[in-house]
Amino acid sequence: MEIHLIRHTAVENPENLCYGFAEMPLRRGFIRDFEALEMDGDYDAVIASPSQRCRLLADHFKYHYLVDERLREMNFGKWELKKWTDIPEEEINPWYKDFVHVKTSGGENLIEMQSRVLNCWQELIQKKDLNKVLIITHAGVIRLILQDVLQFPLENMFAVQIDYGKKVIINENKGLFSVKKVNV
Template identity: 40%
Template sequence: MEIYLIRHTTPDIERGICYGQSDMPLKDTFPLEAKHILESIPKQFDKVYSSPLQRCTQLAVLIDKNYITDNRLKELDFGSWELKKWSDIPNADIQPWYNDWVNTPADKGESYQELQNRAVSFINTIPNHYNKIAIVTHSGVIRSLWAYFNTIDLKNSFNVLSIEYGAVLKIKYSKI
């Protein structure tokens, strides 16, 4: 199966704000960014899946109006840190997460390992008979799945893979 992991386009939010599962609108550059993405992917997919957040669904509907949303494709849940400036999160709260962000959840949120667990759970529900699917999602989900598919330790997934807004990664995957 070919899986196209597609990151949403640029959100309309100030740099330095924590916004994992917050439903952010997109910048007015969306039409141009979407055009570039659509030109770089196949025209037809067996199925298109998307995070339910609008920064993903606005692109998913352009790929296939019959796309399917799944909560397991949402970005990392940063809990009480959502929509705060990273610099405003007290050091005592954020330092344990900085020390082990793979296993330590954000305050009232989730850990990166928990994100990967739900993303892999989603992948395991995709029917085997599909040849080509698209998944419109977020950088955390894409990195966690890339690590899973390539047996890379999660703590290294940010070092080996840069994912810009609108990035498209193609994976060949066979379920066993």
């Protein structure tokens, strides 16, 4: 199976707001961003995060797609749509020190996010009737899938750059994986 993971295109976030589960609009002129993408049309299945920034991309290319809640970005809870600089230090500093285990205020930690994302991933790769799949999602989700495939420490997931509107292509064959392309 060939799996294409694409991050939604750039968002409009001049205030540097914290967002994950929250809806964040795509930047002005996002249609031009969509038109610049090189997308295939021969997917056996297309799955999208429920976030509008992902569904708009699927709609633009007129894909018939399923929405899966497990493909959402991290839930930042009470931090959602706050400026990063406005999040109290006593809340954010413990998270900065251990974002893997420390929950965001009213949200989730990385272990919880990993559990839901990998639940979806494992379900997908068990399907034997699919040859080519597209997942439209977020940087955090893509990083977690790469972390699972490549088995690097979870603490290092932010060392992987996932660009807006770019794909990661992974091949799966009988439980063996190869990462073919990143940020294409």
